[in-house]
Each structure stands twice: as structure tokens, then as C-alpha cells.
Amino acid sequence: MSYPPIAGFMVLSAFIASFILGLSFFVAKLKPDGEKVSAYECGFDPFDDARARFDVRFYLVAILFIIFDLEVTFCFPWALTLFYSGLFGFYSIVFFLGLLTLGFVYEWQKGALDWE
Amino acid sequence: MLFQQSILCFIAGLACGAGFLVISSKSPVHSVLSLIFSFVLCSFVLLTLEIDILALIFLIVYVGAIAILFLFVVMILNVKVAEARANLFQYFPLGFFLLSLLYFDLGLLMPASFSVDVAHFIPFYLEWPKAVLSFGCLESIGFLLYTYFPFYLIGAGLLLLLAIVGAILLTLHRGVGVHRQEVSFQNRRDWVEVLHMVQ
Numbered sequence: 001m002s003y004p005p006i007a008g009f010m011v012l013s014a015f016i017a018s019f020i021l022g023l024s025f026f027v028a029k030l031k032p033d034g035e036k037v038s039a040y041e042c043g044f045d046p047f048d049d050a051r052a053r054f055d056v057r058f059y060l061v062a063i064l065f066i067i068f069d070l071e072v073t074f075c076f077p078w079a080l081t082l083f084y085s086g087l088f089g090f091y092s093i094v095f096f097l098g099l100l101t102l103g104f105v106y107e108w109q110k111g112a113l114d115w116e
Numbered sequence: 117m118l119f120q121q122s123i124l125c126f127i128a129g130l131a132c133g134a135g136f137l138v139i140s141s142k143s144p145v146h147s148v149l150s151l152i153f154s155f156v157l158c159s160f161v162l163l164t165l166e167i168d169i170l171a172l173i174f175l176i177v178y179v180g181a182i183a184i185l186f187l188f189v190v191m192i193l194n195v196k197v198a199e200a201r202a203n204l205f206q207y208f209p210l211g212f213f214l215l216s217l218l219y220f221d222l223g224l225l226m227p228a229s230f231s232v233d234v235a236h237f238i239p240f241y242l243e244w245p246k247a248v249l250s251f252g253c254l255e256s257i258g259f260l261l262y263t264y265f266p267f268y269l270i271g272a273g274l275l276l277l278l279a280i281v282g283a284i285l286l287t288l289h290r291g292v293g294v295h296r297q298e299v300s301f302q303n304r305r306d307w308v309e310v311l312h313m314v315q
Contacts, residue, residue, distance in 0.1 A: 081258030089262035
């Protein structure tokens with residue numbers, strides 16, 4: 001396999017990333033104080049911590065994204081070998097996609113996709 | 117071969133270290149970061165074993181999606197400081213039980229259920245270019261998963277369906293008295309009836 005070029009690229013990218021990040025530490029003047037390192041809100045003193053809690057619906061959208069991401073991942077090798085796996089292989093993944101379509105219909109009917 | 121194995125052991129050891137950092141670091145954000153690090157190292161382990169497509173899937177699914185979900189959990193739960201260190205070992209028996217279950221599964225059940233007569237799978241006639249070139253990782257998965265192990269595929273589909281239904285049941289609650297956007301109503305609305313001249 002041709003892994004050594006990949007390793008070369010990884011080392012190169014790590015070097016470039018650390019070089020650019022390190023430049024801002026070594027070239028620029030560093031004088032941190034309480035005002036500079038605190039969370040910035042335009043025009044007024046920051047109200048609160050920057051790490052605010054937020055709605056669980058973002059999480060729901062992320063989970064639904066992952067599920068269909070995995071569905072596409074399962075389709076990759078199938079699409080590559082469809083010619084060899086025959087009708088049985090075709091219908092096995094059709095059944096799989098049908099299960100997920102069932103979930104998708106449920107999700108649509110429940111209104112998990114629309115935002116209030 | 118020895119070189120490859122030593123690299124493999126090194127990366128696997130680093131992954132174990134990152135896994136230890138996950139449970140031992142005080143801030144949950146640092147835990148999530150070390151979790152991402154350990155996922156990346158696991159992907160490197162798969163890359164060293166030349167299972168390249170699974171390594172990429174690891175990066176896409178675990179780092180791109182699961183780690184973001186963990187970040188969301190950290191942001192939703194609003195845990196600033198970790199709880200007392202003393203109760204770290206109270207989960208030890210449960211973890212040991214799960215680990216022994218995993219080893220039982222990996223050592224005894226999986227080899228029995230995944231053994232397949234590969235020589236049996238030669239489609240109709242021997243294709244010499246394919247026999248010489250040999251298949252890549254993605255093709256091997258495609259040859260076996262959809263024809264020899266369709267029940268695992270269906271099982272994965274059932275798990276994903278369960279995840280959809282469970283996530284929706286757990287998190288979705290419709291607020292009462294919240295103005296919701298109705299797209300078709302919005303598009304059907306005629307501006308002539310809506311606009312009025314104010315004298």
C-alpha cells in the first residue's frame with residue numbers, strides 16, 4: 001500500500017499547523033490581562049459565561065443527521081459491488097433502506113424536522 | 117512486519133492513554149478532546165492494519181458526528197466542574213463486567229459467526245485480472261455484507277430505526293402556544309390582501 005506519502009502529508013500538515021499557531025505566540029506581543037482574556041460581547045460587559053446551555057433540539061437534529069450519514073456509509077460498498085452481489089444483495093439493502101425510510105416517515109409525521 | 121507491529125502497539129498504547137485521560141481529566145471539555153484524540157488514534161490503528169476504508173469511516177462517524185454529540189451533551193448538561201473524584205471507582209465492577217462481556221463476544225462468538233468459505237464465493241468463472249489484482253477493503257465488505265451477512269445489515273437498520281424513534285420520543289415535545297412556521301400557508305398568502313395604505 002502507498003502509505004508513506006500519507007504519513008509525509010500528515011507530518012507536513014502537522015508542521016504547518018504548529019508553525020502558524022506558533023508564529024502568533026512568538027512574533028506577536030503577549031500581554032494578557034483580565035479584560036483581554038474574558039469573553040467578548042460587542043459594546044457592553046459580558047453578561048455571562050460564553051458556554052451557555054442551549055436547546056436539546058439541536059441534539060435531535062445532530063442524531064438524525066448521524067443516522068442518515070450511516071445509511072449513506074452502508075450504501076458505499078453496496079454501490080461498488082452491486083454487479084456481483086445479484087438480486088439478493090440488491091433486495092437486502094432495499095429492505096435496510098426501507099426500514100430507515102419508515103423511521104424517516106415517522107420523523108416527518110412527528111414534525112421533528114420543522115423548527116418552531 | 118515487526119516494524120508495523122511495533123507502530124501498531126505504539127499507537128494502541130497512545131489510544132489507551134487517551135482513553136485514560138478521558139476518565140481522569142477534570143473538565144468535561146478536556147475529556148471530549150481526549151476522546152476525539154483516542155478516536156483518531158483508533159483510526160490510525162485501523163490504517164496500520166490496512167483496513168483503510170474503515171479508518172476513514174471511523175474518522176467521519178466518530179470524530180465528525182459522535183464527538184460532536186458528546187460536545188452537545190457537555191453543553192446541554194452545563195457541567196462546569198467535575199464531581200468528586202472519590203466515586204470514580206464505583207463504576208469499576210460494571211465496567212469490568214462489560215469488558216469481560218466484550219472479550220467473551222470477541223473471542224468466542226464473533227469468530228464462529230463470521231467464518232465464511234471465501235473460496236465458495238467465485239462468481240461463475242475465474243476472472244484472472246481480479247484474481248491477480250486482489251480486492252480492496254471496500255470491495256471485500258461489499259462482497260460479504262450484502263450477500264453472506266444480510267441479517268447483520270438488517271440488524272444495523274433496526275438499531276438505526278430504534279435510534280430515530282428513541283431520539284424523537286425522548287427529546288421532542290411540542291410547546292403549546294408557540295408560533296410555528298407554516299411554509300405552505302406562507303407561500304399561498306397574497307400580498308394584495310395583506311398590504312394596506314395607512315392614511
